[in-house]
Amino acid sequence: MTNISKNKLILSLALIFVAGGVSGAVLTLGSTSKQSSPKPPSMERVCDHMKKRLQARLSLTDEQLTKISPVLEKTARELELIHRRHIRDVELVFEKSNEELALHLSPEQQRKLEEYSRERKAYFERSNKNRDGKSRTPPGRTND
Numbered sequence: 001m002t003n004i005s006k007n008k009l010i011l012s013l014a015l016i017f018v019a020g021g022v023s024g025a026v027l028t029l030g031s032t033s034k035q036s037s038p039k040p041p042s043m044e045r046v047c048d049h050m051k052k053r054l055q056a057r058l059s060l061t062d063e064q065l066t067k068i069s070p071v072l073e074k075t076a077r078e079l080e081l082i083h084r085r086h087i088r089d090v091e092l093v094f095e096k097s098n099e100e101l102a103l104h105l106s107p108e109q110q111r112k113l114e115e116y117s118r119e120r121k122a123y124f125e126r127s128n129k130n131r132d133g134k135s136r137t138p139p140g141r142t143n144d
Contacts, residue, residue, distance in 0.1 A: 043083065047076040094120070 051072050055065060098117055102110045 043076040043079040046079065047072040050075075091121075091124075 051065065051069070054060060054068070060068070094117070098113055102113060105113060
């Protein structure tokens, strides 16, 4: 094999290796970005999924689906209210915990705890936005 042929072979193999690496990186990046930011389940989507499963398992007719849709919509609303109550309860537990923790902290640590609490609340707000951009802050709560 001549020197030029060896160099061409080595260059070709290197290009194939690099192309494979780039392809793998692109595919991995595409699949992980989709997995890392799934939409939070809304009660409407949960009930829509439930409707589809009932239709498949019970072989419901279109007429039956029309009749049960209001029941499932009511279920979605009730589940959303329960979800909001639980969110409010969790937030109250955090607030109470922070008040008790603050008793054992220096003023600087209390300031940092308050900052951390604001960051947590902001993260919570961002992660609980509806698809239409409306906040799902429980009734009676403010976006401090």
